[in-house]
Amino acid sequence: MNKFTSYVLAILTVIAFMVFVVVRQTDDFSFASFYIYTDMILTGMGNTILMSLITLFGSLILGFIFYLLSISKFKYFNALIDVLTEIIYGTPLIVFMVVMTFLIGPAFNTYKRVLMGSLALTFYMTPYMKNVYKSAISSISDEQYMAMDLFGFTSYQKYRYIIIPQVVRILMPPMMNNFSMIIKGSALLYVLSYNELFFAIRVVQSKTFAFIEGYVLMWGLYLIITIPLSQVTKVIERKWAL
Amino acid sequence: MKIDIRHVSHTSDVEVLDDVNITFDKHTSIAIIGVSGSGKSTLIRMMAGLEKPTSGDIEVDGIDVQDPLYRKHVGFVFQNHNLFPHLTLKKNITLVLEKTRHLSSKIASDTADKYLNLLHLSDQKDKLPRNVSGGQAQRASIARALSINPEIIFLDEPTSSLDPILTDEVLNAVEELRELGKQFVFVTHVMSFVQDFADYVIFMDQGKIVEQGKPSILQKPKTEELKSFMDKVR
Numbered sequence: 001m002n003k004f005t006s007y008v009l010a011i012l013t014v015i016a017f018m019v020f021v022v023v024r025q026t027d028d029f030s031f032a033s034f035y036i037y038t039d040m041i042l043t044g045m046g047n048t049i050l051m052s053l054i055t056l057f058g059s060l061i062l063g064f065i066f067y068l069l070s071i072s073k074f075k076y077f078n079a080l081i082d083v084l085t086e087i088i089y090g091t092p093l094i095v096f097m098v099v100m101t102f103l104i105g106p107a108f109n110t111y112k113r114v115l116m117g118s119l120a121l122t123f124y125m126t127p128y129m130k131n132v133y134k135s136a137i138s139s140i141s142d143e144q145y146m147a148m149d150l151f152g153f154t155s156y157q158k159y160r161y162i163i164i165p166q167v168v169r170i171l172m173p174p175m176m177n178n179f180s181m182i183i184k185g186s187a188l189l190y191v192l193s194y195n196e197l198f199f200a201i202r203v204v205q206s207k208t209f210a211f212i213e214g215y216v217l218m219w220g221l222y223l224i225i226t227i228p229l230s231q232v233t234k235v236i237e238r239k240w241a242l
Numbered sequence: 243m244k245i246d247i248r249h250v251s252h253t254s255d256v257e258v259l260d261d262v263n264i265t266f267d268k269h270t271s272i273a274i275i276g277v278s279g280s281g282k283s284t285l286i287r288m289m290a291g292l293e294k295p296t297s298g299d300i301e302v303d304g305i306d307v308q309d310p311l312y313r314k315h316v317g318f319v320f321q322n323h324n325l326f327p328h329l330t331l332k333k334n335i336t337l338v339l340e341k342t343r344h345l346s347s348k349i350a351s352d353t354a355d356k357y358l359n360l361l362h363l364s365d366q367k368d369k370l371p372r373n374v375s376g377g378q379a380q381r382a383s384i385a386r387a388l389s390i391n392p393e394i395i396f397l398d399e400p401t402s403s404l405d406p407i408l409t410d411e412v413l414n415a416v417e418e419l420r421e422l423g424k425q426f427v428f429v430t431h432v433m434s435f436v437q438d439f440a441d442y443v444i445f446m447d448q449g450k451i452v453e454q455g456k457p458s459i460l461q462k463p464k465t466e467e468l469k470s471f472m473d474k475v476r
Contacts, residue, residue: 143324146292150318151390152310152342161337166328242327242372 018216026212033208034217044200045221051118051196052183058122059182060175063129067137070130085127094188096120101192113192121185128178136170139242169240176233180226187222197221243303243394243425245272250288250298252449257284259295260449266442271426273440273457275433277471281449282429283321283398289427290318290396302394317387317395317424321402323379325371331382332358332367335389343390357385361415377408381415388419397428413439433460433475445471 001009022029034041066084069077088096100120101113110116140163148158187198198218205214245266252259259281266272274282287293289300291307300307307313325334332354339350358367361381371379380400387395397416401409413435416426420439430436436443437457445453447467453459463469 141324143320143322144326147318147320147324147326150290150292150313150316151338152314157341161341162326162328166326169328242370 022212022216029213030210031213031217033210034204034213037204037207040204041197041200041217041221044195044197045225047195047200048183048186048197049225051121051186051189051194052179055118055121055125055182055186056175056179058118059125059129059178062122062126064133066126066130067133070134081130085130088124088127091124093121093124093185094191096124097188097192114189114194117189117192117194121182121189124185125178125182128181129175132171132174132178133167135174136167139170140166166242169242172240173233173237176229176236180229180233183225183229184222245289245427246301247285247289248298248300250285250295250300252281252284252288252293252295252297254284257281258449259284259288262298262449262451264444264451264454269442270424271420271439271441272428273436273443274427274429274446275431275436275443275471276446277474280446282446285446286396286398286427286429290316292318314390315393317390317392319380319384319387319395319397319400321399323371323376323383325379325383325386327371330368330370331363331374331379331385334371334382335386338386339389353389354385357389358382360388360419361385375408376404377411380404380408380412384412384415384419388422388424392424394425394427397426397430399429399431401430401432431475433472436460447471 066081070081072078091099097117097120100123101116105111105113105116144162145158148162153162186196189196190199190202193199201214201218201221205211208214243266247262247264250259250262257279262281262285274286276282284293288295289302289307291300291309291313294308302312305312325331326337329337332351335354335357336347336350339345339353340347343350345353355364355367358364361384363378363382363385366374366378366382371382374382384397384400400416401412404412409432413432416428417435417439419426426439428440437460440457443453443455443457443459444451445459445468452465453463453468459468460472463472
């Protein structure tokens with residue numbers, strides 16, 4: 001069996017399983033009742049993507065600051081980043097969101113749940129982004145720096161032509177994996193009543209009572225976002241490998 | 243070229259140099275040999291101005307090797323090819339020529355072609371370093387070192403990461419460069435290459451020069467250290 005056929009068969013197996021699951025519970029499976037809520041669902045999907053992009057950029061910036069602090073000469077900052085990283089790694093995302101929104105937010109007179117929720121997601125991703133920077137930057141060997149010095153590149157030239165092009169190539173695939181994590185994590189903003197994809201479908205489900213269709217649609221729509229993303233990541237990983 | 247190494251000492255975690263004092267005059271191909279950790283890599287890096295000794299100084303034709311002007315005329319080939327991995331073999335050369343030697347892209351491209359051709363890499367020039375063999379990458383790195391038209395070329399164990407076949411491939415290419423009339427200084431473990439290519443050999447042990455002279459000293463070692471070293475590498 002060649003690779004292509006194997007994949008087709010594997011995908012068909014999953015589809016067959018889903019058909020079985022659906023058929024066991026309903027005999028008039030139809031998305032018809034969702035039609036009038038198309039805009040609502042698309043808005044939810046758009047909000048998921050928008051919020052994920054904002055979180056991605058936020059965590060890229062914060063991650064870089066975390067990285068700089070983690071290599072700072074001031075030991076206090078190194079320790080602070082270590083402690084924060086441990087805490088974030090040890091906390092479930094949903095707990096982190098709730099704590100940010102209902103415990104930390106009010107202390108600063110902030111009751112904006114969506115804002116605090118997105119900040120929580122951003123902070124949650126920051127240590128992961130920090131690691132992405134760390135591995136990308138440390139992958140440029142000391143000897144490369146020596147060669148740059150020897151040839152007499154200026155600082156600007158080193159960054160412009162040698163360091164940044166390499167860092168971007170190394171950083172891209174893990175950054176996109178993190179983006180995928182953010183998209184999945186953003187579903188939890190539902191608990192803060194943010195109108196993202198999960199929330200939108202839940203609302204539509206409660207209006208149409210088409211629960212089975214709703215769950216199938218919800219699952220499918222997330223995969224429509226994340227699977228192409230992971231496929232693109234794989235292509236980039238292969239093409240840009242150094 | 244005249245190379246003066248005056249009372250150079252160095253302490254580091256890896257290798258130590260202990261009052262190395264030697265002058266090379268008229269020799270065009272100097273081999274530095276010795277066991278790992280004997281100080282030979284440190285010495286060659288210092289001669290190229292890449293590292294600064296703790297004490298002592300090194301001059302080439304009267305210019306201190308720490309002078310940035312000197313570095314512009316130095317070619318250095320590292321143990322691992324050390325090409326910039328995101329650039330093709332040719333781009334590795336043209337980037338250096340265009341940005342640091344301020345050549346036009348036409349001249350940079352012609353120069354790169356010339357040296358890649360010299361190292362038999364014309365058909366590989368548009369590949370990334372990861373897509374060529376270790377020997378080809380190392381030859382490209384030699385082409386890059388030559389392209390800036392250096393007066394002196396340092397090779398720091400250029401074949402240490404290669405298998406015997408690729409080692410021959412690279413060293414044969416270096417031997418062909420003899421006619422360029424450049425000054426070569428190199429560290430290697432390949433004694434046949436030292437015999438063929440060097441006109442002067444220094445043998446280092448524990449940060450000191452223990453023996454020096456024409457390559458024929460390798461046949462008749464005077465010291466126990468060189469004798470046991472030769473027994474090991476044979």
